[in-house]
Amino acid sequence: DTAVSQTPKYLVTQMGNDKSIKCEQNLGHDTMYWYKQDSKKFLKIMFSYNNKELIINETVPNRFSPKSPDKAHLNLHINSLELGDSAVYFCASSQVSSEAFFGQGTRLTVV
Amino acid sequence: AQSVTQLDSQVPVFEEAPVELRCNYSSSVSVYLFWYVQYPNQGLQLLLKYLSGSTLVKGINGFEAEFNKSQTSFHLRKPSVHISDTAEYFCAVVAGNNRKLIWGLGTSLAVNP
Numbered sequence: 001d002t003a004v005s006q007t008p009k010y011l012v013t014q015m016g017n018d019k020s021i022k023c024e025q026n027l028g029h030d031t032m033y034w035y036k037q038d039s040k041k042f043l044k045i046m047f048s049y050n051n052k053e054l055i056i057n058e059t060v061p062n063r064f065s066p067k068s069p070d071k072a073h074l075n076l077h078i079n080s081l082e083l084g085d086s087a088v089y090f091c092a093s094s095q096v097s098s099e100a101f102f103g104q105g106t107r108l109t110v111v
Numbered sequence: 112a113q114s115v116t117q118l119d120s121q122v123p124v125f126e127e128a129p130v131e132l133r134c135n136y137s138s139s140v141s142v143y144l145f146w147y148v149q150y151p152n153q154g155l156q157l158l159l160k161y162l163s164g165s166t167l168v169k170g171i172n173g174f175e176a177e178f179n180k181s182q183t184s185f186h187l188r189k190p191s192v193h194i195s196d197t198a199e200y201f202c203a204v205v206a207g208n209n210r211k212l213i214w215g216l217g218t219s220l221a222v223n224p
Contacts, residue, residue, distance in 0.1 A: 102154040
């Protein structure tokens with residue numbers, strides 16, 4: 001039974017399109033995150049939600065908008081996709097000051 | 112501000128040799144420390160963590176790490192590596208009750224036969 005699941009696993013799309021990535025956790029955690037991992041493996045936090053409330057919003061283009069319908073779900077919507085958005089996006093969840101549990105990642109390729 | 116430095120970006124090693132992956136952090140408050148492993152084309156998996164108590168922490172797959180407060184380090188060790196340990200290893204820190212994990216840039220461990 002997957003703890004943190006995100007869909008889709010692969011996403012290939014054209015520049016200018018709008019796409020969404022979904023994430024769900026069944027661990028009962030209060031906090032969820034979106035990370036971006038670039039080709040050099042650097043992990044950059046994008047957003048964090050705690051009980052549906054946005055608590056971390058790093059310097060991310062406005063084209064990226066997270067939505068948390070409930071504390072078990074955190075979706076990421078991306079408008080007007082650009083080539084530089086190509087990366088692996090990871091969803092994660094945790095309790096306060098404890099380890100994060102990661103999804104398997106969504107590899108986004110913008111062509 | 113907190114930061115994490117992984118001193119080696121790449122570590123090549125032969126199978127069955129010992130390995131140490133170095134991690135140093137900076138923080139003025141108490142910290143929780145983590146090592147994660149990322150196998151090719153997979154997500155990140157927790158290897159081990161230090162929250163409190165014994166400074167020597169044992170994790171999965173035969174890895175262990177030692178928290179050294181005076182040197183602000185949390186180096187990861189394994190006495191004998193396998194080919195299957197080839198992966199990216201990330202050190203991460205949470206300071207106090209901050210929810211934000213601070214990540215190192217990762218160390219790529221390549222185990223050669």
